[in-house]
Amino acid sequence: MTKARLLRLSVVLVSIFMILLIIVYWDNVGTAHFYLHTSFSRPHSPGAIPGITAGEDWEALPDVDEFLAKLLSPSLKQNSSVPQKTEQLLVQGSNKPVVNNLEENVRGYDWSTHNNRNILDQEKLQVERQRTLREFCANSSLTFPTKERSFDDIPNYELNHLIVDDRHGIIYCYVPKVACTNWKRVMIVLSESLLDQGVPYRNPLDIPREHVHNTSTHLTFNKFWRRYGKFSRHLMKIKLKKYTKFLFVRDPFVRLISAFRSKFELENEDFYQRFAIPMLKLYSNHTNIPTSVSEAFGAGLKVSFSDFIQYLLDPRTEKMAPFNEHWRQIYRLCHPCQIDYDFIGKLETLDEDAAYLLQLLKVDRLLRFPPSYRNRTASSWEDNWFAKIPLAWRQQLYKLYEADFVLFGYPKPENLLKD
Secondary structure, eight states, X not given: OHHHHHHHHHHHHHHHHHHHXXXXXXXXXXXXXXXXXXXXXXOOOTTSOTTOEESOOOOOOOHXXXXXXXXXXXXXXXXXXXXXXXXXXXXXXXXXXXOOSHHHHHHOBOOOOOTTSXXXXXXXXXXXXXXXXXXXXXXXXXXXXXXXXXXGGSOGGGGTTEEEETTTTEEEEOOTTSSHHHHHHHHHHHHTXXXXXXXXXXSGGGSOHHHHTOGGGSOBXXXXXXXXXXXXXXXXXXXXXXXXEEEEEOOHHHHHHHXXXXXXXXXXXXXXXXXXXXXXXXXXXXXSOOSSHHHHHHTTOOXXXXXXXXXXXXXXXXXXSOOOTTTSOHHXXXXXXXXXXXXXXXXXXXXXXXXXXXXXXXOTTTOOOOOOBTTOOOGGGHHXXXXXXXXXXXXXXXXXXXXXXXXXXXXOOHHHHOO
């Protein structure tokens, strides 16, 4: 009799515990529109890039992950009845953007169709890029900080560049100065994370730039701990296993030139206060420095490219704070040796790569990737920009960004590293 009562009591307690767990889940997760997407799975047919094959169910997962997947399954059932607006063809908005941002106004957009460009063998290109990355991640001859750590060793604050779209099962690691503004716009459209008068944006170029770079607009991995507590790392691993992960990269030296142009050659009050004033004091021997960027530009006082390189090479710089994201190394932003990316795009082949990726993601009927800028910083500019930089500095700078060159298959700029 006592055993029967104990058994019934145990059943009641377990039931109460599960009910409380479900209540906590719906309170923290259900309201966040958290969908575990099941369209993408690792098994793939010949000719398909891993991680981009659709139509499979979840694979067998570790016990904890399987438990979490089952726990979250009610959200799939409930949300299956909700009309998926992004599954309809998105009506394109205006053909050209309304440009009201200084940087975009200076650059302009390239609306040419690029019909004459050669079609790259994208599948082979992706295989080659991924093979290069994996080989050098495994190669002990290439060493750089954080290379040997595991995904679990990465602090949450270093995962803030991984944007998640649960609606389509996509994870994008954004790299500043590598078309990230427009890729963020694409992610906003796909995830429907931003509304315009109660309606999700459908044309990426309709999204104002100030909203694109607002961190509250995107769901990123570093926010998982606040939402999901101790389950956050398990959920990240489930998504990394099941979702399609991509990033876009760029020649490291060209990316530095682009960062310098946009942040120090145009009037930017924030970057002037945080970076330009210290650079002018430390490397240009200026004492009476204007208090605002408009005053400085009016007086013809600007940070030089040489000042910027000295700042990057100065060991005191990162003792005060990590590199700003616009010139931080890509391996520090996206952790390519800890995360197995399914697609590696390059700015040098942006139009072809973007079109191919959207097709593989099966969202090419929903939107187009916005056009390139007309006067984008080009690799042919390197010689001129580095002409007045001492050889020793150039060599030190290469060592600082060597991992990005090697991991992503960019040739060593020998012409800049020799007399």
